[in-house]
Structures are given as C-alpha cells and as structure tokens.
Amino acid sequence: MATCAEKPLGLVLLSILQYLQSELRPISLQELKDKLHVDVEADPELKENLKTNPRILIEPDGRLRWKSKYFLRNKEDLVAVIQRNPVGIDKKDLLDAYKGVEEDLESLLHSQPPQVLSIRNNFYKQEFLFPAEPKWFYPVSEDVRQLWYEIRVPDPVDVHRHLTSRGLKQVSRDNRQPERVVIRKRPKSYDNKTRKVGRRARLTNEHLEGTALDPNQIIENHQNSAFSM
Structure with a gap:
C-alpha cells in the first residue's frame, strides 16, 4: 500500500476531507493514520494545509472535524x-x-x-x-374534524352550470384583443462602394520644395525601373 509520501498532496487532502465529511465528528490524527494510512505528524506540508483548509475545523484538543455552514453539535x-x-x-x-x-x-x-x-x-x-x-396549533375535537371531512367539494361541472345560470360567461380566446405587433425597420448599411467621401485631399509635391530632387526626374526613373509594368 502506498504511503502518504508516495501520494500527491492533493489526493491525500481529498481523502481526509471525504472521511471527515462522512463521519461528521471529531477525528484524531491517530485515527487518520489507522483508517487512511496518513501520518500527518510526519508531513509538515500536509499538516499546514490541514490547518489552513476552510472546510476543516480544529478542536481545542487537536482533533479534526468537518466544518459545516452552521456549527451544530446536537x-x-x-x-x-x-x-x-x-x-x-x-x-x-x-x-x-x-x-x-x-x-x-x-x-x-x-x-x-x-x-x-x-x-x-x-x-x-x-x-x-x-x-x-x-x-x-389548537386542539380540535373529533366532532369538528368529522364536520370538516363531510364538507362536499362542488363538482366543476356543477360550478360551471351555476355560473352560467347567473349570467356569467367564459371569456374565449376569440374575444380577446389581438396584441399589437411592432415592426422595426432595420437601419441601412453602407458598404465601401456606396459610401461618399466627405473631403477630398489635394495631392501636391510641396514636400519636395527646397530639396535637390526633381519630381519629373523621379517619375521618369520610376517608369524605367525594373519594377515598372
């Protein structure tokens, strides 16, 4: 059987929590060693995790118990x-x-x-x-109980016949006013082809003014380059 040191810490904690929840009573460290083969005293990391676990309550005598939402004993x-x-x-x-x-x-x-x-x-x-x-809760005599049980519940057919004789009519679905249907128009969507350009930019060569570069020469050289079509 695998010892505590050979098992992952999370698996050991899970086995202890499941045992505490199933027992719902204070459990000593010796009982954990006998039942689960877990030596808490020999594993400082496990002992520290048990102290800080929110689902474990440590009794004044050092025993462990499952921590429920309400601390009840009897x-x-x-x-x-x-x-x-x-x-x-x-x-x-x-x-x-x-x-x-x-x-x-x-x-x-x-x-x-x-x-x-x-x-x-x-x-x-x-x-x-x-x-x-x-x-x-009040005590009720047997005579009152018997009178209560003898009360006859009207039959649904008799109730309908009585209401009809009194002039009450059942509202049918056809007499109800139809609900108003609201139709909302979908907003128009514009694509790139139909979108209008609000402002046109003027393309000039003003950024070349004051330099030794000739715009006409640049265009001519570009047309004669290997990248021109």
Whole structure:
C-alpha cells in the first residue's frame, strides 16, 4: 500500500476531507493514520494545509472535524439555529452539521405539535425549514374534524352550470384583443462602394520644395525601373 509520501498532496487532502465529511465528528490524527494510512505528524506540508483548509475545523484538543455552514453539535443547537432564521433556512445547509442530523430533523417535523415546518420548492428542488409557533396549533375535537371531512367539494361541472345560470360567461380566446405587433425597420448599411467621401485631399509635391530632387526626374526613373509594368 502506498504511503502518504508516495501520494500527491492533493489526493491525500481529498481523502481526509471525504472521511471527515462522512463521519461528521471529531477525528484524531491517530485515527487518520489507522483508517487512511496518513501520518500527518510526519508531513509538515500536509499538516499546514490541514490547518489552513476552510472546510476543516480544529478542536481545542487537536482533533479534526468537518466544518459545516452552521456549527451544530446536537438537536438543541439545531432547534436554536432554525428559530434564529424566521425567514427560512435551506435544509441542505444543515445536513452536514453532525452525525444524526437528518433523524433529528425528521423528529422535529413530525412531532406533535411540530417544532419545524417544511416548504418544498419543486422548481428549484429545494426545501426550506421554518420555526413553528405553538400558538398556531389548537386542539380540535373529533366532532369538528368529522364536520370538516363531510364538507362536499362542488363538482366543476356543477360550478360551471351555476355560473352560467347567473349570467356569467367564459371569456374565449376569440374575444380577446389581438396584441399589437411592432415592426422595426432595420437601419441601412453602407458598404465601401456606396459610401461618399466627405473631403477630398489635394495631392501636391510641396514636400519636395527646397530639396535637390526633381519630381519629373523621379517619375521618369520610376517608369524605367525594373519594377515598372
């Protein structure tokens, strides 16, 4: 089996992080050595990376644990953090807090009365948790429950027949006013052929004035050169 020194540092860090996240409890350096065959004390670079890693929390006794978004240790801490967030808290941010947090959440959701309320957002596939107030829940007698269950929900056909008899008509798509269609003209594009020249430059030989060069001689020599056509 390969030792810590024979493995890349990134691979060793990944194995430690995965182990801490799966356990969700304080882990000693000796346990890392026994379970992962990683000797942290023998590798100063690895030890320094563990100290500065944002996903690792170092306990006062030197043990390591996974650092979740909310520092929770038990069910009481879980209830406290939910009560401090009346606008809701994302459930997935709590699932890596400590070992057994999912079981504690289920017990809070299904207690009588429930201490936590859950609302799901199927579009974003999220579930938010809210603190439940005891005053929201009142004991109801069995007679009231029975009356509630006996309430008949009207049939949609009967509802439509009743509304029609009252003179209410359903708005059809044909009666709706058509939406206005706005047609925008595309701006004209000008190419190089149709583009007008705004200013014409006057070409002269004024730059040769005061020199010993003869413009006519230069043109004549150019026509007789090897580069002339």
